[in-house]
Amino acid sequence: MPSGSFNARAYSFFDTLLWIACLNLLWIFFALAGAGILGAGPATAAAHIAIRKRVRGNEAPLARSFASHYFSNFGRANAIALPVMGVAVVLAMNWNYFSRSGDVISQLVAAGIFVVAIFLAGAACYLFPMYARYELPLAQYLLTSSRFAFRHLAGTVILLFISAAAFYASSTIPGLIPFFSVGAWLFVTGWLCDRFFSANDESVATAEAAAPDDAVPVASVA
Template identity: 25%
Template sequence: MNWEKLYNGTEKIYDCLRLNSAVILGTLLGLGIFGLAPSLQAAHHVAKSIHQQKGINFYSSFFTYYRKHFIPSNKIFLSITLLYGLPMLAVQQLFLPHFGTGALLVFLVSQGAMLATLNTLFAMYEFYELPIRSYFPSALKFLTYNPFGCLLALLWLGICSTVSYLLPGLLPFLSIGVWVYGNMGLYLKYFEDNEDKVKGAQLNNDTEMVRETTQN
C-alpha cells in the first residue's frame, strides 16, 4: 500500500470537509441569500491557498476574507441574480412547458453558459483584480478563450450536483467542498497557463521591436 498517496487522499477529503462546513456556516451567518456568495468566494480563496500549499489558519483565513469581501461579492452575485437569474426562473416556470425543440435548446445552452460563467467568475475573482462591474463580462469572455477548459469545469459541477442528488446526505458534509476544491484547482491552472501565454506573446513583441530598432 502506498501510504503517501493514502495520506494525501485523506488530507484532501479533510480539506473538502472543512470547506463544506465553512460555506454552510458562512451562509447561515449571512441569513442565506446574503451569506451564500461571500461564503463560496471565501471558500475559493482558501482552496487557492491550499492548492498553492500556503500555510494558513483555515477558519481564520476564511472568515477574515468573508468579512472583507462580504459586500463586493454580494454586489456581483446579487446583481447577476436580479438581472439574469430571476428572469430565467420566470421563463422556466411560465413558458418552459410551451417551448419547442429549438427554444428549449437555446434555453438549455444559455443555462449552461450562465453556470460556466459563474464557475469562472468565482475563480477569476481570486486571480485578477478588476473593477466589480468587469468580472461578469470578463468571465463570459474567458469562455471564448478556453471553451474546453470551462466545459470541463462545468462537467465537474454537473458530476458533483448529480452525486449530491443521488446521495443527498453528502451535501451538508462534502459535496460543496469537493466542487469548490476541484473548481479552483482547474481554473488556477487555466489562469496560470493564460498568463504564461500573455507573457510569451509580450516577450515576442518586445523582441520584434528590438530587432526592428536595431535594423533601422
C-alpha cells in the same frame, strides 16, 4: 517519510479530504449566516481564496482565514454574486414559462434560454476563482469570466461536467451535502481554474514577449 511513498500519498489524500469536509461545513455555516442569498457570495469568495492559498502551498488556519475573508469581502462578493443570481432566477422563470407552451416559437425561445443559462453557468464557474486570483474592477469580473469561458471552451465543458456530476451525486446521495458536496465542487473547480489561469497567463506572457514594442498589450485573463 519519503514524499513519494505510499504512506505520504495516503496521508496527503486523507488530509485533503478532511480539509474539503471542513471547507464544506464552513461554506454552509457562513452561507446560512448571511440568510443564504446574502451569504452565498461571500462564502464562495472566502472558499476560493482559501483554496488558492492551499493550492499555492500558502496555507493558513482554515476557519480563521475563512471567517476573515468572508467578512472583508462581504460587500464586494455580493456585488458580484447578486446580479448573477438575479439573472439566473429570471432565466429559470422564463424557461419554465416558455417550455410549458406547446407552440414552436415558445419551444425555440425555451431552447435559446437554456443555451444562455448553460453559458452563464460556465462563466459562473470561473467567476470567484478569478476574483480570488485577480484584482479587477467589480463590473469587469462577470464580463471577463464570460470572455474566458467562451475562449476556453474545453475547460468550460470540463467545469460544467464536474458541476453536473456534483449535482447528480448530491441529488442521488443527499448525505454527501453536509460533508462533501459543496466543498468538493469548490475545491476541484478552484484547482482546475487555477491551472487554466496559470496556463493562460503563461501564453499571454509569451505572446507579449514575442510581440513588437508598439503592439497593443494583451489582457492577462483574455
